[in-house]
Each structure stands twice: as C-alpha cells, then as structure tokens.
Amino acid sequence: MDIERFRQHAQEAVERMAAYLEGIEEQPVRSRTRPGQIAAALPEAAPEEGEPMEAIFADLDRIVLPGLTHWQHPRFLAYFPANSSPPSVLAEMLTAAYAVNAMLWQTSPAATEMETTVLDWLRRAIGLPQGFTGVIQGTASEATLCALLTARERALGWQGNEAGLFGQPPLAVYASAEAHSSVEKGVMIAGFGRRHLRPIATDDAFAMRPEALEEAIRADLEAGIRPCCVIATLGTTGVGASDPLEPIGEICARHGVFLHVDAAWAGSALLLPEWRHLAAGVERADSFVFNPHKWLLTNFDCSAHFLRRPEDLTRTLSILPAYLQSRETGQVIDYRDWGIPLGRRFRALKLWFVLRSYGLEGLRAMLRRHIDLAAEFAGWIRETADFELVTGPNLALVTFRYRPGGTAEGKALDALNERLLHAVNEDGRTYLTPTRVRERYVLRASIGQRRTERHHVAEAWQAITGIARGL
Numbered sequence: 143m144d145i146e147r148f149r150q151h152a153q154e155a156v157e158r159m160a161a162y163l164e165g166i167e168e169q170p171v172r173s174r175t176r177p178g179q180i181a182a183a184l185p186e187a188a189p190e191e192g193e194p195m196e197a198i199f200a201d202l203d204r205i206v207l208p209g210l211t212h213w214q215h216p217r218f219l220a221y222f223p224a225n226s227s228p229p230s231v232l233a234e235m236l237t238a239a240y241a242v243n244a245m246l247w248q249t250s251p252a253a254t255e256m257e258t259t260v261l262d263w264l265r266r267a268i269g270l271p272q273g274f275t276g277v278i279q280g281t282a283s284e285a286t287l288c289a290l291l292t293a294r295e296r297a298l299g300w301q302g303n304e305a306g307l308f309g310q311p312p313l314a315v316y317a318s319a320e321a322h323s324s325v326e327k328g329v330m331i332a333g334f335g336r337r338h339l340r341p342i343a344t345d346d347a348f349a350m351r352p353e354a355l356e357e358a359i360r361a362d363l364e365a366g367i368r369p370c371c372v373i374a375t376l377g378t379t380g381v382g383a384s385d386p387l388e389p390i391g392e393i394c395a396r397h398g399v400f401l402h403v404d405a406a407w408a409g410s411a412l413l414l415p416e417w418r419h420l421a422a423g424v425e426r427a428d429s430f431v432f433n434p435h436k437w438l439l440t441n442f443d444c445s446a447h448f449l450r451r452p453e454d455l456t457r458t459l460s461i462l463p464a465y466l467q468s469r470e471t472g473q474v475i476d477y478r479d480w481g482i483p484l485g486r487r488f489r490a491l492k493l494w495f496v497l498r499s500y501g502l503e504g505l506r507a508m509l510r511r512h513i514d515l516a517a518e519f520a521g522w523i524r525e526t527a528d529f530e531l532v533t534g535p536n537l538a539l540v541t542f543r544y545r546p547g548g549t550a551e552g553k554a555l556d557a558l559n560e561r562l563l564h565a566v567n568e569d570g571r572t573y574l575t576p577t578r579v580r581e582r583y584v585l586r587a588s589i590g591q592r593r594t595e596r597h598h599v600a601e602a603w604q605a606i607t608g609i610a611r612g613l
C-alpha cells in the first residue's frame with residue numbers, strides 16, 4: 143500500500159471509528175455470536191494474493207463487528223471498565239504509525255523520557271510520596287509478577303536467579319482471600335509454589351485482617367518457612383474492598399517482608415483527595431500498581447507500576463548480552479530491564495495525550511460522576527422490593543441479588559440469580575458479571591465507561607428489574 147492509498151484508507155478507518163462510537167448504544171452490549179461462528183466465517187488459510195482494502199473492510203463489517211462485545215458501551219457494567227477516550231485513540235494511531243520499540247533509551251529517547259515523566263505526573267496525581275519511581279507494564283498481572291520476583295530475589299540474597307530454586311528454603315506469600323487470581327498465577331510462575339500462598343481471612347468489609355496476617359507470618363516462622371511478600375489489594379475485584387495498608391505495612395516492616403500493593407482498578411480513584419484515605423500507609427509499600435487502562439480513559443495496555451527501589455527490580459531482571467549494549471548503558475534508563483519482555487511499545491504517548499487533553503480536573507470529574515452514579519444505583523437496589531444490596535457501593539462497584547419474597551438462602555436462590563444474569567446478558571440492554579460473596583452467587587455492577595450517564599444506569603436497572611419479574 144503506497145502512501146496515497148494509506149492516506150485514503152486511514153481516513154476511511156477514522157470515519158469507521160467515529161461511526162462505531164456514534165452508533166454503539168444501538169447495539170446489544172454483549173456479542174450475540176455463538177461459539178465457532180466467527181471462525182467458521184473465516185477462510186481456512188491466508189490468501190496467496192493480496193486483497194483490496196475494500197474487501198477487507200467489507201468483511202470487517204460482515205464478520206468482525208457482530209463478534210464484538212462493546213466495552214465502550216455506556217451500559218456496559220461487567221468486569222471492571224477497560225475504558226478508552228478519543229485522545230487515547232489518537233495517540234494509539236500515531237504510536238502504531240511510528241512503530242518504535244522502546245526497549246532501550248537509544249531505541250527511542252522520547253519514549254523513555256516521556257515514560258519517566260508522565261509516570262511522575264501520575265505519581266503526584268495519586269498522592270504517592272516522592273521516592274517512588276514509575277514504569278509502564280503491560281498489565282497489573284505482570285507488575286505483580288515483577289514484584290514477586292524482586293521479593294523472592296531479595297529474600298534469597300539474590301541467589302535464586304543464580305542457583306535456581308531447587309534446594310532453596312521455602313518462601314511464603316500472603317494475600318487476602320479476596321485477592322485477584324493474578325497473585326496465584328504470579329506465585330506459580332515465580333516458583334514459590336501455590337502451597338506457599340497464604341490466603342488471609344477478611345473482616346466484615348472483606349478487607350484483610352491484620353491480626354490474621356500476623357498470625358500466619360508467625361506460624362510460618364515457627365515452621366521454618368521464610369515470610370517473603372505480602373500483596374495487599376486496594377479495590378478487590380469481587381466487591382471492591384480495600385486492605386488496611388497502615389497496619390499491614392507495619393507488620394511487613396517488622397518482619398522484613400516485601401509489600402506490594404495491587405490497586406489495579408481503585409488506584410485511579412486516588413486522583414480524588416476525598417478518597418486518598420483508602421491508601422493511608424502506602425508510603426511503606428515497596429511496590430504499587432494501578433491500571434490507567436481500567437478507569438482512566440487510557441487504552442489497554444497501560445499499567446502504572448511504582449517502585450521504591452527500582453534498582454532491586456533491575457537487579458532481578460537485567461541481563462546484558464553484547465547485542466543490547468549501547469554507548470549510554472548505565473547512564474540512562476533502559477526499560478527493558480524493568481519488566482518481563484524485551485520489546486516494548488511506546489505506551490507513554492497515550493497517557494500524555496489523555497493527561498493533557500482532560501487535565502487532572504477532567505479526569506476527576508469523570509471519576510466522581512461514576513462514583514455518584516454507583517451510590518444512586520445502590521439506592522435504587524435498596525428501594526426496590528425483592529432486591530437486596532449485598533455489598534457497596536465501594537467506589538463505583540456494587541453487588542446485589544434478586545430475592546423474591548425473601549427466598550431462603552441456598553442453591554435455589556443462587557440458581558435463580560444465575561438465570562437472571564444469563565437472561566439480562568442475552569437481552570443485551572446491559573451486561574453484568576457475577577461473583578461470589580461468602581459463597582453466595584451475586585450480580586456485580588461496575589460503572590466506568592466514559593459516556594455512562596445517569597439515564598444509562600437507570601435504563602440498565604429498568605432492564606434488570608423487568609427481566610427479573612418475568613423469570
């Protein structure tokens with residue numbers, strides 16, 4: 143494709159993007175495609191001869207679009223948001239065109255220096271103290287894995303990478319029973335062994351109980367197992383609970399244990415001074431991650447990872463083969479040493495576009511709107527007969543269930559709510575995901591799309607209650 147054709151098709155692509163976003167509300171939120179349907183519509187092998195863009199665009203409309211679940215739909219209430227915004231999309235388009243690899247400072251100085259700078263902007267914006275240095279990881283899962291590897295190496299006197307883990311003393315990792323599954327995965331990948339992950343009991347608000355953490359650490363010490371790392375969560379995935387960092391940090395400091403804070407979703411809310419109390423005690427953390435790709439209008443992937451001692455991370459991950467040495471090695475930041483992959487996209491650009499285009503006040507206004515909507519939604523649940531608010535609102539997350547005539551606890555009630563969930567998601571006006579709260583099956587509504595307004599949430603609630611009555 144020559145530049146003239148590229149220019150023409152790029153304009154068509156932009157037109158498609160705008161039309162997509164304009165018409166998104168008319169679509170069912172979750173794709174109605176059946177398993178295998180998209181694959182069956184695609185040829186078995188790549189074409190031998192190149193095809194014109196017109197044919198490719200036509201198949202995009204015919205095959206791909208019906209197979210999309212519309213994450214940017216204003217009535218999308220499932221999972222956590224993976225929201226996006228026009229300035230972020232513009233930056234992603236430019237990033238794709240520049241197509242630089244930001245693995246070393248030298249392989250694009252602007253990408254490296256902008257990453258350092260915008261992460262410091264973010265650090266200030268969320269009130270993390272000075273002395274934390276940021277890096278963009280692909281996902282919170284990767285940041286948590288990096289933290290676990292660093293904690294492991296620190297606990298083993300930097301011998302794990304050298305000698306391997308066979309013959310090393312066992313190390314234990316602690317996280318609340320509500321922690322994200324990426325913790326367990328990281329524990330497996332980093333070689334701790336799943337059986338050395340201690341699920342710590344939570345209190346009535348689903349936050350880690352510090353006394354239970356202290357007890358677990360003591361039990362391990364008595365058994366000759368070395369406590370290595372605590373992973374605290376701000377904003378758990380199930381219900382949005384936040385672990386108390388102050389007492390947890392104190393326990394970690396006393397036992398010399400590494401503290402990683404997973405604030406994947408809730409970290410964005412720390413832009414709001416009125417929610418900073420959630421992170422009280424964060425200055426004791428060794429590592430902190432949150433995802434601008436969740437609730438801060440920045441396209442996936444963009445996970446902001448802050449470290450108190452980045453030199454411990456690079457000591458854990460850096461290797462320097464001859465072909466990666468450069469004249470500036472040692473004088474500049476080479477981000478390849480700060481994460482798992484070597485190659486890295488220029489991800490700071492979209493964050494820069496978003497922060498400049500909205501300003502912190504613009505972002506705060508969106509976060510407050512979502513949090514207020516969740517409070518209002520929780521009010522509707524409380525006021526509606528046969529519905530029960532189970533948790534929240536925690537920031538912009540609520541869980542609830544349908545309980546007609548005060549049906550007794552148990553399998554039948556769980557099954558009824560599961561039927562309701564499937565019916566709501568088939569209907570298409572909104573999209574919810576389930577979770578378990580102390581074994582009970584509940585529905586979860588998370589508000590966070592850029593264009594979600596009060597009437598969208600009201601329409602979603604109307605759909606849910608109407609469908610429930612018709613079950």
Ligand SMILES: *Cc1c(COP(=O)(O)O)cnc(C)c1O
Nearest residue numbers: 281282283322324379404406407
């Ligand atoms: C979403 C989430 C994650 C995983 O985020 P990725 O960036 O997809 O890896 C981790 N922890 C919590 C608490 C989350 O909500």
